[in-house]
Amino acid sequence: MSTKPMVSVTHARKVFDVSQPWLERVLSGQDKQMLVAVDDVSFTIRKGETFALVGESGSGKSTVARMVTGLLPASSGTFAIDDVPLDPKAGYPLSLRRRLQMIFQDPYASLDPRWRVGAIIAEPMKAFGLARNEEEERGRVSKLLKLVGLDPADAVKFPHQFSGGQRQRIAIARALASDADVIVCDEPTSALDVSVQAQILNLMKDLQRDLGLTLLFISHNLAVVRYMADVIGVMYLGRLVEVARVETLFAQPRHPYTRMLLDAVPDLAMTGRSRQPVQGEVPNPISPPSGCTFHPRCPLANTRCQQEVPLMIDGVACHAVQEGRKS
Amino acid sequence: MTSSAVTPPVLELRNLVVEFVNRHGTLRALDGISLSIAPGEVLGVVGESGAGKSLTGAAVIGLLEPPGRIASGEVLLAGQRIDQLPVEELRHIRGKRIGTIFQDPLTSLDPLYRVGEQLIETIRTHLPVSEQQARERAIALLAEVGIPAPEKRIDGYPHEFSGGMRQRVVIALALAAEPELIIADEPTTALDVSVQAQIIAVLKKLCRERGTAVMLITHDMGVIAETADRVAVMYAGRVIEIGPVRDVVKSPRHPYAKGLMGSIPALDERPERLLQIEGSMPRLTAIPQGCAFHPRCPHVMPRCHEARPVLEPIGAGQVACFLHEVRS
Numbered sequence: 001m002s003t004k005p006m007v008s009v010t011h012a013r014k015v016f017d018v019s020q021p022w023l024e025r026v027l028s029g030q031d032k033q034m035l036v037a038v039d040d041v042s043f044t045i046r047k048g049e050t051f052a053l054v055g056e057s058g059s060g061k062s063t064v065a066r067m068v069t070g071l072l073p074a075s076s077g078t079f080a081i082d083d084v085p086l087d088p089k090a091g092y093p094l095s096l097r098r099r100l101q102m103i104f105q106d107p108y109a110s111l112d113p114r115w116r117v118g119a120i121i122a123e124p125m126k127a128f129g130l131a132r133n134e135e136e137e138r139g140r141v142s143k144l145l146k147l148v149g150l151d152p153a154d155a156v157k158f159p160h161q162f163s164g165g166q167r168q169r170i171a172i173a174r175a176l177a178s179d180a181d182v183i184v185c186d187e188p189t190s191a192l193d194v195s196v197q198a199q200i201l202n203l204m205k206d207l208q209r210d211l212g213l214t215l216l217f218i219s220h221n222l223a224v225v226r227y228m229a230d231v232i233g234v235m236y237l238g239r240l241v242e243v244a245r246v247e248t249l250f251a252q253p254r255h256p257y258t259r260m261l262l263d264a265v266p267d268l269a270m271t272g273r274s275r276q277p278v279q280g281e282v283p284n285p286i287s288p289p290s291g292c293t294f295h296p297r298c299p300l301a302n303t304r305c306q307q308e309v310p311l312m313i314d315g316v317a318c319h320a321v322q323e324g325r326k327s
Numbered sequence: 328m329t330s331s332a333v334t335p336p337v338l339e340l341r342n343l344v345v346e347f348v349n350r351h352g353t354l355r356a357l358d359g360i361s362l363s364i365a366p367g368e369v370l371g372v373v374g375e376s377g378a379g380k381s382l383t384g385a386a387v388i389g390l391l392e393p394p395g396r397i398a399s400g401e402v403l404l405a406g407q408r409i410d411q412l413p414v415e416e417l418r419h420i421r422g423k424r425i426g427t428i429f430q431d432p433l434t435s436l437d438p439l440y441r442v443g444e445q446l447i448e449t450i451r452t453h454l455p456v457s458e459q460q461a462r463e464r465a466i467a468l469l470a471e472v473g474i475p476a477p478e479k480r481i482d483g484y485p486h487e488f489s490g491g492m493r494q495r496v497v498i499a500l501a502l503a504a505e506p507e508l509i510i511a512d513e514p515t516t517a518l519d520v521s522v523q524a525q526i527i528a529v530l531k532k533l534c535r536e537r538g539t540a541v542m543l544i545t546h547d548m549g550v551i552a553e554t555a556d557r558v559a560v561m562y563a564g565r566v567i568e569i570g571p572v573r574d575v576v577k578s579p580r581h582p583y584a585k586g587l588m589g590s591i592p593a594l595d596e597r598p599e600r601l602l603q604i605e606g607s608m609p610r611l612t613a614i615p616q617g618c619a620f621h622p623r624c625p626h627v628m629p630r631c632h633e634a635r636p637v638l639e640p641i642g643a644g645q646v647a648c649f650l651h652e653v654r655s
Contacts, residue, residue: 193546194587195587202603220520227598262594265520265524266527281521
């Protein structure tokens with residue numbers, strides 16, 4: 001595995017304007033309201049590796065994914081794939097767009113119900129002019145369908161004739177159709193049953209090994225991430241709080257939030273064991289707590305944590321860890 | 328079985344069959360479900376989408392959507408049949424003797440009424456108390472499910488509560504009339520993991536303290552492993568394995584249960600590959616002859632194609648598979 005970063009994200013930030021309509025705001029004398037969905041997120045993904053972003057709802061992980069793909073313009077920060085930068089206005093150059101694809105959570109919404117599966121998979125080839133004629137196109141569609149474990153004869157069917165797991169296979173085939181080597185997966189198995197999830201996760205791992213894919217994998221499920229990822233980034237309220245290689249993160253979680261999250265997940269191994277219930281819930285991101293946003297729920301918080309935003313140093317953004325504070 | 332011979336189980340299903348009749352014919356959605364829940368016991372019901380777990384819960388409380396109907400079999404609440412009761416009587420049992428918790432707390436609560444009004448209405452429908460007593464009881468309930476400052480929050484509207492807090496209110500509602508049985512259908516699925524843990528802890532504590540029996544329906548094996556005493560694994564409208572949670576989770580016997588447990592990624596280890604069951608659950612219109620799992624089963628034998636295995640006792644549990652009949 002090479003050490004060259006395939007994907008790099010530096011100081012990504014996204015602010016959404018969630019204000020009331022202008023007239024309403026003026027009449028009721030309110031200020032503009034801003035929601036900082038992602039703040040100061042930086043990471044790199046090495047070629048052929050899987051970087052997973054985990055966090056609870058509202059932590060900003062999907063927003064990061066959409067900024068990396070260029071689907072959502074960032075408020076600030078820089079993005080690059082294979083050293084090709086994302087232009088804030090024009091997006092990625094055409095030569096790079098082919099190499100970057102996305103797989104979404106809901107395979108019922110991400111496939112056009114009026115298109116035949118063959119046409120869905122062939123669309124990226126058409127868009128990038130990858131097939132010289134229809135025969136070559138059909139041949140490639142058959143090959144892709146076989147690659148993801150479907151029958152080439154399925155090309156003439158419509159999406160509604162498939163189950164959720166099979167649809168996700170079609171979505172994967174479409175993502176691979178343009179010979180993409182960076183794939184952003186946003187909760188790709190969250191809508192699937194566990195036995196189907198196992199099929200899809202195994203398939204993605206096989207494809208990654210065989211085709212050398214680089215994956216940005218978004219999930220709220222820590223067990224899934226443990227199975228898939230090489231490196232994990234834990235997000236809380238729009239910020240990365242800890243980044244570590246998968247073995248390290250699970251063996252020695254450092255940030256108090258990571259530890260809390262690992263503690264909270266119900267797991268098969270939990271039978272008969274009771275756990276520490278976590279206090280509190282994720283605060284409203286419109287008015288986040290001052291300083292370290294985790295301080296109201298953190299057992300290690302002190303006055304410094306209430307005032308000063310911790311910086312990411314050596315893979316963890318926490319004053320307590322950096323000071324070696326235990327209580 | 329853990330239930331003693333003297334007290335009947337809180338809930339007992341005997342050979343319950345639920346069918347949907349439409350112009351194309353009759354679809355059998357539940358095919359002979361038999362199980363029981365003892366007082367204070369949490370029975371987990373697991374399975375993938377379409378296995379019939381939610382339908383089992385709906386059949387118990389008489390909330391099957393037409394054209395679904397109980398075609399045969401019995402539902403007994405504390406030894407008394409309730410599946411043939413008139414609608415009005417069943418409505419009274421539901422709420423008074425059986426509480427329900429559903430997945431989405433927003434749809435269980437009326438957005439136009441204050442939380443307190445909904446609790447007080449439920450309490451006064453089922454218990455002979457005054458308005459003032461009902462209010463005090465409602466505050467006590469909210470405190471019990473862990474809502475801070477209940478005397479203030481009782482006058483809040485559902486939208487003023489967060490997801491986790493709303494689900495606590497729903498639990499308080501389900502407990503309002505001191506039911507013997509709670510049917511919880513995916514109670515934590517819509518919640519974030521850190522909140523999930525809190526809700527499970529509340530549910531577990533209350534059942535232990537009050538001796539309420541719980542039917543916990545979920546697809547999340549982690550939640551079951553942590554909460555349930557016994558587990559029933561469902562496949563294509565049948566119970567294929569039932570037993571103590573430790574046995575079913577750690578050493579399942581039915582090939583489907585084995586595949587299901589093996590396909591779940593674990594937190595404490597990273598396997599090279601996840602166990603994989605090929606194919607997917609059959610549709611109701613095309614349930615295979617014999618054992619419904621045989622087309623996907625790695626150990627399929629000729630007789631699995633024709634005869635349907637029934638639940639046979641093995642160890643502390645029961646398994647519906649010919650494989651174990653042969654061995655024992």
